[in-house]
Amino acid sequence: MIWNEKYECMDDKSKKELQVRRLQNIVKFAYDNVPFYRRHFDEIGVKVEDIQELKDIEKLPFTTKTNLREAYPFSMFAVDDDEIIEIHTSSGTTGKPTVSGYTEKDINIWAEIIARAIVMAGGGSKDIIQNCYGYGLFTGGFGVHHGGRKVGATVIPISAGNTKRQIEIMVDFKSTILTCTPSYALYLSEFLEKEGFTSKDINLKTGLFGAEMWTEEMRKELESRFNINALNIYGLTEIMGPGVAQECLIKDGLHISEDHFYPEIIDPDTLEVLEDGEKGELVLTTLTREGMPIIRFRTKDLTSLNREKCDCGRTTVRMSRITGRTDDMLKIRGVMVFPSQIEKALLKIDGLTPNYHIIVTRDGILDEVEVKVEATSKLFSDEIKVLEELENRIANHIHKEIGLRVNVTLAEPNTLSRSEGKAIRVTDKRNFN
Numbered sequence: 001m002i003w004n005e006k007y008e009c010m011d012d013k014s015k016k017e018l019q020v021r022r023l024q025n026i027v028k029f030a031y032d033n034v035p036f037y038r039r040h041f042d043e044i045g046v047k048v049e050d051i052q053e054l055k056d057i058e059k060l061p062f063t064t065k066t067n068l069r070e071a072y073p074f075s076m077f078a079v080d081d082d083e084i085i086e087i088h089t090s091s092g093t094t095g096k097p098t099v100s101g102y103t104e105k106d107i108n109i110w111a112e113i114i115a116r117a118i119v120m121a122g123g124g125s126k127d128i129i130q131n132c133y134g135y136g137l138f139t140g141g142f143g144v145h146h147g148g149r150k151v152g153a154t155v156i157p158i159s160a161g162n163t164k165r166q167i168e169i170m171v172d173f174k175s176t177i178l179t180c181t182p183s184y185a186l187y188l189s190e191f192l193e194k195e196g197f198t199s200k201d202i203n204l205k206t207g208l209f210g211a212e213m214w215t216e217e218m219r220k221e222l223e224s225r226f227n228i229n230a231l232n233i234y235g236l237t238e239i240m241g242p243g244v245a246q247e248c249l250i251k252d253g254l255h256i257s258e259d260h261f262y263p264e265i266i267d268p269d270t271l272e273v274l275e276d277g278e279k280g281e282l283v284l285t286t287l288t289r290e291g292m293p294i295i296r297f298r299t300k301d302l303t304s305l306n307r308e309k310c311d312c313g314r315t316t317v318r319m320s321r322i323t324g325r326t327d328d329m330l331k332i333r334g335v336m337v338f339p340s341q342i343e344k345a346l347l348k349i350d351g352l353t354p355n356y357h358i359i360v361t362r363d364g365i366l367d368e369v370e371v372k373v374e375a376t377s378k379l380f381s382d383e384i385k386v387l388e389e390l391e392n393r394i395a396n397h398i399h400k401e402i403g404l405r406v407n408v409t410l411a412e413p414n415t416l417s418r419s420e421g422k423a424i425r426v427t428d429k430r431n432f433n
């Protein structure tokens with residue numbers, strides 16, 4: 001089943017014509033309505049009329065997360081505030097988040113792309129979606145909700161957390177589709193087993209897992225534990241939320257809804273646009289968004305594009321699974337964390353040195369973070385109780401900064417290894433490649 005054959009199976013020529021037309025419109029719309037774009041385009045002398053074919057997009061400047069942060073809260077909006085009917089923000093917990101505003105038309109488009117995603121995953125109106133993505137400012141909960149309603153499925157807006165209840169609902173309500181982060185799905189499956197259930201006691205058939213990096217190994221694990229198809233869903237707040245791209249049952253890349261989002265892959269150093277198949281940074285342009293048009297957004301996510309026709313019949317370009325980032329952002333239990341935030345928290349405590357190391361592990365189920373930090377000899381103590389108190393204090397500071405609990409270990413002065421070049425602050429043992 002294909003939700004919207006007209007747009008998901010377009011021939012190449014019609015697709016390109018549609019994209020050029022939409023690109024011209026959105027560039028003009030952004031220029032006319034968002035001072036940031038007007039300034040940016042004028043600075044390099046690029047005119048709306050310069051966009052005659054798709055390749056001309058390369059004449060336009062990039063938009064970065066910093067640009068969006070500087071526009072906090074609403075300066076990137078292209079319509080009057082009263083036309084914005086919903087707002088979401090990025091998942092980081094401190095500093096200014098990036099804000100995303102949606103008009104009614106935007107929400108309808110979001111629902112449409114999620115509807116495509118649900119059907120791509122084998123779902124439809126008869127399904128019961130247990131939506132464990134967080135409801136709130138995070139885009140996961142509401143995005144899936146809008147799309148679930150659109151296909152006419154039953155949505156259980158259970159949101160994240162309370163695992164015991166999740167299992168109860170899954171068994172009693174006979175949920176058929178599970179939507180959550182892959183790490184939470186794994187946690188749920190372990191919990192299910194612990195409660196004495198097997199995959200025979202549940203009715204799940206498919207899962208839409210995303211919002212963080214995961215691997216083929218993890219797919220196999222989830223598929224065998226739940227006896228489902230575990231499919232990858234990708235998206236980001238700045239562009240819309242989940243559903244920008246989704247895997248079909250062929251499981252060979254994520255179909256990008258190209259009638260709404262125009263993807264490019266660039267070399268993150270030279271900023272040159274790369275060929276199909278080459279791995280680089282994904283850059284996305286919204287082709288239809290009203291509330292907040294985004295031109296050439298540098299996602300920092302690493303992937304590649306494949307334009308070969310997929311066996312599912314869809315002709316939309318596919319992106320490969322995200323394998324890394326060009327920056328040091330970590331997603332821990334679904335939340336964006338930058339090492340600099342942890343550093344900021346550490347430096348608020350007198351007597352700590354800026355020598356620290358962050359170790360992220362996934363102990364089968366949930367992400368764990370250990371922060372090793374060196375204390376000055378003045379602060380370092382031989383007394384265990386004193387050390388423990390200090391470690392707790394540091395953990396509380398970090399919690400305030402990033403919203404997550406981490407384990408802190410104090411290291412003796414001059415014991416953490418020093419780097420000769422760029423300091424290596426993070427060891428991510430979760431192994432996403």
Ligand code: DLL
Nearest residue numbers: 091140210211212213233234235236237241242322
């Ligand atoms: O994570 C939107 C989302 C919700 C996607 C639910 C899928 C499901 P943000 O919090 O703004 O939005 O984070 C966006 O998360 O740039 C990627 O680095 C990462 N990410 C999202 N989906 C995937 C995925 C939501 N399937 C950032 N694989 C993105 C790898 C992903 N990374």
